[in-house]
Amino acid sequence: MVALRRDADPRSRFAADGVGERCALAAADLCDPGALASALDEHGVTSVYHLASHSIVEAANRSPLPTWEANIRGTYSLLEACRVRGGVERIVVASSERAYGNQEELPFREDLALRPGFPYAVSKACTDMIARSYASTYGLPVAVTRLANVYGPGDVNWSRLVPTTARALALGERPVIRSDGSPERDFLYVDDAAAVYLAAGASLDRPELRGRAWNAGGGEPVPVREVVGRLIAIAGGGVEPYVQGSRAPGDEVDRRVLDTSAIREELGWAPEWELERGLRAAWEWYARVLAT
Secondary structure (H helix, E strand, C coil): CCCEEEECCCCHHHHHHCCCHHHCCCCCCCCCCCHHHHHHHHHHHCCEECCCCCCCCCHHHHHHHHHHHHHHHHHHHHHHHHHHCCCCCCEEECCCHHHECCCCCEEEEECCCEECHHHHHHHHHHHHHHHHHHHHHHCCCCEEEEEECCCCCCCCCCCCHHHHHHHHHHCCCEEECCCCCEEEECEEEHHHHHHHHHHHHHHCCCCHHHCCCCEEEECCCCCCHHHHHHHHHHHHCCCEECCCCCCCCCCCCCCCCEECCCHHHHHHCCCCCCCCHHHHHHHHHHHHHHHC
């Protein structure tokens, strides 16, 4: 396995958990097509899984340029490197269910027009369309994934619902809900997300499936307050969440859920982790790590 690395932060999980020791490291900037082409060539890469991005919505709202630079320029730089070098057999690009924006129809289907309204969502919609354009224009073997909210052990982006709730509970604090708790989200456990990427990659052996976007999620919208309540119960109860808002924050959509029938029927993928089991596994990891 080859991992692209721009810098080496000794505090990162990539370093602290020894992930880098299990990879061949290619030092390159995602926004430098020449460096990317050299890395692809040096390591003889034939399969590319593009998951690198600025992924924090609030940070993108505060300062959109770094998000657009990484997510948009980074995507076309990588795809151009793959096109120029040649020899790449499969390219899986991570978009997001946020690329759909605010839709009147639910659940979100892959054939709906993308209607993002905020910087991070716009960056993922651009990523999505750029990737698929390389398939239709240049014949690159590209698949795009649009995943629901991925959660599970290892996520230390503390602005996200599951990590921030678990951290509060591990520290003996009341979890904070930024809305009134009613917005509904679709959740996908990290192991199931990994299986999606592998299924999308394998689909590219079939030329007729190249250039496709694939939804993947649990298929069931769950209110934010219910997710927090389940984590509280798993952690032993005894606290109530602190509800800060009266509706979804300004950059959020009240209800988001994905239609996953295409990936189930055509690729045979289905989630193996139901929400309760996934939240329990996530809590066990956070409780252990935050106690040290």
